[in-house]
Amino acid sequence: MTEATKFWVIHRIVLAAIGISILVCCAIFLRWDWLPDYYSIILKGLWLTLWLLVASVAIGFALALPVGLVQVTGPKPLAVLARGFCNIIRGTPLLLQLWLLYYGLGSLFSTMPEIRGSAMWPYLRQAWPYALLCLTMSFVAYEAEVMRGAFLGVPKGELEAARAFGFSEWQVFRKVWLPRAIQRALPTLGGEVVLQLKATPLVATITVIDVYGAFSKVRQDTFLTYEPLLLLALVYMLFAGLLVLFFRYLENRVPSKQA
Amino acid sequence: MLTSKNNNTINNNEKPALNAIQIRGLHKSYGSIEVLKGIDLNAKKGDIIAIIGGSGSGKSTLLRCINLLETPSAGDVRIGGETIKMKQTSQGPVPADKHQVRRLRASLAMVFQNFNLWQHMSVLENLIAAPTLVHGMPKVAAIDLAKQLLTRVGLSDKQDSYPAFLSGGQQQRVAIARALAVQPDVMLFDEPTSALDPELVGEVLKVIEDLAREGRTMLLVTHEMKFAREVANHVVFLHQGLIEEQGPPEAIFDNPHSERLKQFIRTVQ
Numbered sequence: 001m002t003e004a005t006k007f008w009v010i011h012r013i014v015l016a017a018i019g020i021s022i023l024v025c026c027a028i029f030l031r032w033d034w035l036p037d038y039y040s041i042i043l044k045g046l047w048l049t050l051w052l053l054v055a056s057v058a059i060g061f062a063l064a065l066p067v068g069l070v071q072v073t074g075p076k077p078l079a080v081l082a083r084g085f086c087n088i089i090r091g092t093p094l095l096l097q098l099w100l101l102y103y104g105l106g107s108l109f110s111t112m113p114e115i116r117g118s119a120m121w122p123y124l125r126q127a128w129p130y131a132l133l134c135l136t137m138s139f140v141a142y143e144a145e146v147m148r149g150a151f152l153g154v155p156k157g158e159l160e161a162a163r164a165f166g167f168s169e170w171q172v173f174r175k176v177w178l179p180r181a182i183q184r185a186l187p188t189l190g191g192e193v194v195l196q197l198k199a200t201p202l203v204a205t206i207t208v209i210d211v212y213g214a215f216s217k218v219r220q221d222t223f224l225t226y227e228p229l230l231l232l233a234l235v236y237m238l239f240a241g242l243l244v245l246f247f248r249y250l251e252n253r254v255p256s257k258q259a
Numbered sequence: 260m261l262t263s264k265n266n267n268t269i270n271n272n273e274k275p276a277l278n279a280i281q282i283r284g285l286h287k288s289y290g291s292i293e294v295l296k297g298i299d300l301n302a303k304k305g306d307i308i309a310i311i312g313g314s315g316s317g318k319s320t321l322l323r324c325i326n327l328l329e330t331p332s333a334g335d336v337r338i339g340g341e342t343i344k345m346k347q348t349s350q351g352p353v354p355a356d357k358h359q360v361r362r363l364r365a366s367l368a369m370v371f372q373n374f375n376l377w378q379h380m381s382v383l384e385n386l387i388a389a390p391t392l393v394h395g396m397p398k399v400a401a402i403d404l405a406k407q408l409l410t411r412v413g414l415s416d417k418q419d420s421y422p423a424f425l426s427g428g429q430q431q432r433v434a435i436a437r438a439l440a441v442q443p444d445v446m447l448f449d450e451p452t453s454a455l456d457p458e459l460v461g462e463v464l465k466v467i468e469d470l471a472r473e474g475r476t477m478l479l480v481t482h483e484m485k486f487a488r489e490v491a492n493h494v495v496f497l498h499q500g501l502i503e504e505q506g507p508p509e510a511i512f513d514n515p516h517s518e519r520l521k522q523f524i525r526t527v528q
Contacts, residue, residue, distance in 0.1 A: 166365030
């Protein structure tokens, strides 16, 4: 069988048929006339969700590397500090952290004249910096744990080989330890990024209008339940699917026998 | 590139009494366990020294003290006439000058029991990493040299493979090529065939034998007695952290003096 005929085996055809008929039923029997009115707010929300995800993952991962590494290499006081940070963040609900920061710290800031007068105030009076900070801290804490394990899991012999050839400690890290650790952690990281995507709707609770917030607005205005929620689910599924494909591509760049 | 290196070696040989490696009073302890109890060892340029002994005799530790993968507890290690500077700390002695350590390490190359190829790099990338990063060789020249070396170890068709897809014997031959790529003054072999299936040992030994014939300075920890005898010009028998007996291979294998060496040779034959 060729690749194409192998793909169109019977169960795939049946599943595809069911999927398409559900989509068609949704399109025909449900109300979608509100879509044009909310088109732009949904797109804006989509953009915000994407932006929050990318920024929190990028900054969070960059910070997770040292926080994870220091737990492996020491020095001890820093390792304890990093460990404590991870335990606190991972031990409390993200929603709680978000509210503590925004309603707690945020309202505290507004009572302090020196902050109100500072150049940061135009940002600090908005909600999104708190959302970004919270999502980032959460990602740091979880990914530091993942990277700690990944750093530990790199065979010591490969690091020794690099040292024996005269690599500097930075070269050992940059050329062997880090890429090997990331390679080992990639499958986990992919899943964690999808989890991070699905954590983003929490920011709607502190008045940040992400894609979830946009659809909540639709629901409040139109009193519709299923239509916006189904479409929202589809949006998240598409995002998650794209992320999975992206990480699969990354994983396959270095072939490995274990996979 | 290889030719110029050989010229260097010849020039160096003209200087008398220049030791490639010189070890004086080397001690190594882990906590209260003393693994090396005072080793003196000289390797002149072109020497091929086989280090043999039972498990736990300190053979590998001795080798790893030379390139400071293990930090000696006491004693001197000189590489190419230069003593590795140490300083005392509350945790015991540590290398005093990390730049010196890097520079001296760069003049050595080690082949490990478990190959220790970098798994995220292709065979070719494994071979050019140290020459480009540590020795500042231009990438084009490094690739050129790497291809020559792969041909030499009989793996020219594997340059784009990843280590996980190679057999143990092939991985070890890549590791030897990787060691040769830095054009080292001294090669250290740490039980290079111990992790291999018996049918793969031969191909690796053959490559090492070829190198030996070129007159490279080599220190070789091995369990292959027949091989040690054929290849080495000096054999060192280690027992419980001390050199029990040393000499030319014929003397060691045919006419051992110490009771322990006699016993060791009986058990391995």
